[in-house]
Amino acid sequence: MKLVPRLTLWFVLCITVLLAARGVLRVQHQSAEFDADMRRDHRFIGRALAADLSETWQLQGEAAARHLLDVAGGTAGKSNRLIWLSEADADRNGIPKAEAHRALAGVELQAYVGGRLLSSFPLHGGNRPASLLVSETLDERQRYVEASIVHATLSLAFVMSCCGILAVVLGRWLVAKPVRMLVDKARRIGQGDFSSPLVLARKDEFQSLAFEMNAMCDALARAKDELAAEADARQSAIEQLRHADRLSTVGKLAAGVAHELGTPLSIVSGHAEMIANGEVQGPKVIESAAIIDGETKRMSRIIRSLLGFARRKGPEGEASNIKDVVTRCIELFEPMAEKAGVRLSADLPSDCRATIDQDSLQQVMTNLLSNAIQAQGSGGVVNISAAVELATTPKGTGDSPSEHVRLTVADTGPGIAAEVLPHIFEPFFSTKAPGDGTGLGLSVVYGIVEDHGGRISVESTTGNGSRFSVFLPKANPT
Amino acid sequence: MQPNPDQRAPVATNAWTTHRRARVLVAEDDEQLRDMVAAQLRAKGHEVITVANGTQMISALAHASLRRFPRDAFDLIVTDVRMPGITGLEAITRLRQVGYWTPVITITAFPDDELRRSAHLLDMMVLDKPFKLSDLQDASQYFLGDLAL
Numbered sequence: 001m002k003l004v005p006r007l008t009l010w011f012v013l014c015i016t017v018l019l020a021a022r023g024v025l026r027v028q029h030q031s032a033e034f035d036a037d038m039r040r041d042h043r044f045i046g047r048a049l050a051a052d053l054s055e056t057w058q059l060q061g062e063a064a065a066r067h068l069l070d071v072a073g074g075t076a077g078k079s080n081r082l083i084w085l086s087e088a089d090a091d092r093n094g095i096p097k098a099e100a101h102r103a104l105a106g107v108e109l110q111a112y113v114g115g116r117l118l119s120s121f122p123l124h125g126g127n128r129p130a131s132l133l134v135s136e137t138l139d140e141r142q143r144y145v146e147a148s149i150v151h152a153t154l155s156l157a158f159v160m161s162c163c164g165i166l167a168v169v170l171g172r173w174l175v176a177k178p179v180r181m182l183v184d185k186a187r188r189i190g191q192g193d194f195s196s197p198l199v200l201a202r203k204d205e206f207q208s209l210a211f212e213m214n215a216m217c218d219a220l221a222r223a224k225d226e227l228a229a230e231a232d233a234r235q236s237a238i239e240q241l242r243h244a245d246r247l248s249t250v251g252k253l254a255a256g257v258a259h260e261l262g263t264p265l266s267i268v269s270g271h272a273e274m275i276a277n278g279e280v281q282g283p284k285v286i287e288s289a290a291i292i293d294g295e296t297k298r299m300s301r302i303i304r305s306l307l308g309f310a311r312r313k314g315p316e317g318e319a320s321n322i323k324d325v326v327t328r329c330i331e332l333f334e335p336m337a338e339k340a341g342v343r344l345s346a347d348l349p350s351d352c353r354a355t356i357d358q359d360s361l362q363q364v365m366t367n368l369l370s371n372a373i374q375a376q377g378s379g380g381v382v383n384i385s386a387a388v389e390l391a392t393t394p395k396g397t398g399d400s401p402s403e404h405v406r407l408t409v410a411d412t413g414p415g416i417a418a419e420v421l422p423h424i425f426e427p428f429f430s431t432k433a434p435g436d437g438t439g440l441g442l443s444v445v446y447g448i449v450e451d452h453g454g455r456i457s458v459e460s461t462t463g464n465g466s467r468f469s470v471f472l473p474k475a476n477p478t
Numbered sequence: 479m480q481p482n483p484d485q486r487a488p489v490a491t492n493a494w495t496t497h498r499r500a501r502v503l504v505a506e507d508d509e510q511l512r513d514m515v516a517a518q519l520r521a522k523g524h525e526v527i528t529v530a531n532g533t534q535m536i537s538a539l540a541h542a543s544l545r546r547f548p549r550d551a552f553d554l555i556v557t558d559v560r561m562p563g564i565t566g567l568e569a570i571t572r573l574r575q576v577g578y579w580t581p582v583i584t585i586t587a588f589p590d591d592e593l594r595r596s597a598h599l600l601d602m603m604v605l606d607k608p609f610k611l612s613d614l615q616d617a618s619q620y621f622l623g624d625l626a627l
Binding site: 172259265267268273274291294295 | 508510511514515518521560562585586587588606607608609610611612
């Protein structure tokens, strides 16, 4: 139930109870007063008339007295009767015997009998006992009480409706309106609108509440602004960090490119200079030209690898049979492995497909296998295996694991030192002797695997060999 | 620890006093470049010893200084900065730390500020890759003068 109707109801109820109690008391009081008034009137009239009648009876006889009573009775009105009570007609007037007896005994009495007020006054005129009876109906008193009740009820109803209307109007104005405004304001705050402070043109608790609410609103708006500014600052800091990181990557790349290309360029320029100066002649010129050619090829190779690293093409959605591709790579590497005294051991499930195109997979395997063979040293075994596993994707760490093909190349060579391990996927990072590697192989592998929505990881401890694991999204067998 | 130039030991030997050809140590990991530099310096009439990395370089330097004979000392060192194992910069730092201030030409593909600072402290001449043969000749001429023959 809403506040204003409830308030009104209680208010009206209280007033009703009070007024009703007051009305009841008032009616009782009035009726008692009416009674007293009636008795007083009876006594007053009765005594005066009784004295008069007694005298007339004494001087002029009973008939004259009775006549006088009739005359007086004619003026008494409808509701009043004046009765000459004697022993002879005591039973006729419907008066109880006990009262009649007491009245004739000379006692002045008043009693309510059969809806009437009876008052008796002794008469002394003759030798027979007689009494004057004043009898009045109580109808008038009843009417008076009823009228009082009706009046009280009507005035109660009037006051109640006035109070109800007043309570509703005042409740709306004093309570419901500010409460509604406050509720609206609170709702706006809840929706994040801190504008337009609430103004209540009054001086009460609602105004203080509105004032406090506005203050809270201001504080919230300030906090929100600060938060936004902070978020902006953090965002820009992150952007700057990313930029710095990109710059450092670019710097590393530039250093790598400069180093890789600087040497062959120096050689090319040197030999060209020698030929131009005529420092080399005859067959030496051909030799120099061959060297220039070789160095040019070397530079092209470096640039191709670099492009391979920079390549960011999305996965083509092509699925490759792992066993076919890996077996072909192993066959390619058999001669090299034989020369190095390394045995290649493969454990591949026959029907296992990953979403990667064959060329990319071949490139990944080529790099991993040549690294493994070089690291293995004579007499060891390089293990190649594939299995389906649940793994998480590289980017969404919150993702639930999905089915991946895990391709593992493990050697038992010297392993990778812990300080080197974090850098092995960086471009131009190499521990091999110059000429053996460009430092791009693993970074290219990393790029390819990431491109295909996969992940590459390495476990290695010095002296225990290395295990490269490539996780690629599993393709459904066709 | 940086070498203190005031503690400079006298250059162990000087080709001028021994009336011989200048001895040059060439340290470069790339075979082609090494051969080319060596050939160029030999063509100028110098005696050239080549090494392929920092470790070999240090052993060659140690060997030369141990012998204590003026004729075995190097008159010039030409070295690459980035080499597998011990880098050229590290090898030169060690040489300077034991007090040898043999002239050094260092070849680098990526001459950043840090390298320039090190080169200044270690008293090295920096030659940027790719370099022209004439630059190398000028540099060696600067250090070796008429020692060629």
